Amino acid sequence: MTQAAEISTAPPPRHDEILIAIREMIFTGELIGGQRVPEKMICQQLSISRTPLREALKVLASEGLLELLPNRGARIARLTASLVDEMFPVMGALEGLAGKIACQRISDDGIDEIRALHYQMAAHYKRGELGEYFGLNQQIHEKIIAATGNATLAGMYTSLAARIRMARYRANFSQPRWDQAMAEHDEILSALTERDGPRLTGVLSKHLKNTCETVKAVIAGGETG
Amino acid sequence: MTQAAEISTAPPPRHDEILIAIREMIFTGELIGGQRVPEKMICQQLSISRTPLREALKVLASEGLLELLPNRGARIARLTASLVDEMFPVMGALEGLAGKIACQRISDDGIDEIRALHYQMAAHYKRGELGEYFGLNQQIHEKIIAATGNATLAGMYTSLAARIRMARYRANFSQPRWDQAMAEHDEILSALTERDGPRLTGVLSKHLKNTCETVKAVIAGGETG
């Protein structure tokens, strides 16, 4: 085994980094829904040429994060209420499946990790730290999905979650809604601890329905981010 | 309104056609699992340059139909048993959701269309015409998904179905299995006619489990297509 083995010391492919960079620009709100994306601008901003950029744009379009208008360039996808109504039932089906499988397969250590994240999140909730709360919240949901050991499921979930993140709905996260969400998370942790698949699936579904309403409220308010 | 309006008389984007062409090459078995895909070869075959081809390859990779090895080109994805075990539960969740929604939303005409497809399929079954059977089978499942009116759901389903189609499992479709599948389809039509969502979901799930076993049998037999 004289070769460098599997550890890739090679420079990372530009194309992937561009993908990540643009996704980040969308999530941070640097690029917002409906906005056109001139290739030249992004090229200068990232110091790359148009070829790898265009490759990344095609992939992002296939993920639904932006739309390509032939001969008229790309624009950031706009999240409509009807799209949200489409996406959340699918999210529900995926998370429901994940809940069921996770209860069967997650290790005790895995549950402990989620519990740790949960209490961290609860602390941020009590201190009113919304940004930190959302970060932990996302991590918990991802951990549950990851606990299924199903990469296909995880990939689809992540893709859908990314499209919803475009809404930046946390801007419309009222205190009552926050209280409710935190209570739902208590239930989630409880169901997971008891490895009660059906209950976890039910709670996740309820949690998701409420999130859906919040997101739609944001969109209806004109903030389509 | 002097412009050409929405009717696109413009030449279709090469990039999309390439995508479709390569997908077709995978489904027809012209490109088989594990096989490397030299850019030059495809370029000559389709009479295009490498730039749009590479854009298409990136998209296909993001769809899971092929994998990109940095600096080492693309290869057709290989369907492993563990991947199939991942994909079918997700398919089940999606089809289950589709069954539920379809029963609520499908029009009577929509049911009639599926019924027509069903009887056509049954005729091919009786005549032992496997290829035609599979074509109709695919159309029926797609119709059920389409009846939900949920494009996000349909897109995810289609993407997963495409990856499974790579297995060309019809090669291993025994007569007993075929009899069983046809019986399941009778049940599917029946549940749909009665608009019995839970029953439809259950039948689709059973149908899918059997398909999963058939696909895995093909893979285990060395034919990874």
Add this chain to the structure above:
DNA sequence: GCATTGATTTTTGCATTCAAAATGCTACCG
């Protein structure tokens, strides 16, 4: 005879270039 090393060839990744479509502007006409 076999393995290893080095040069050659091929292939990939990206930048650049060229052509076509769309956009914006100006001048002209009603």
Add this chain to the structure above:
DNA sequence: CGGTAGCATTTTGAATGCAAAAATCAATGC
């Protein structure tokens, strides 16, 4: 004054060209 036609500019779509990495092959040493 408003609208349209024509031209210039900008932007996208695709082909080509160039540099780096990988694969291939030959020669050398053991």
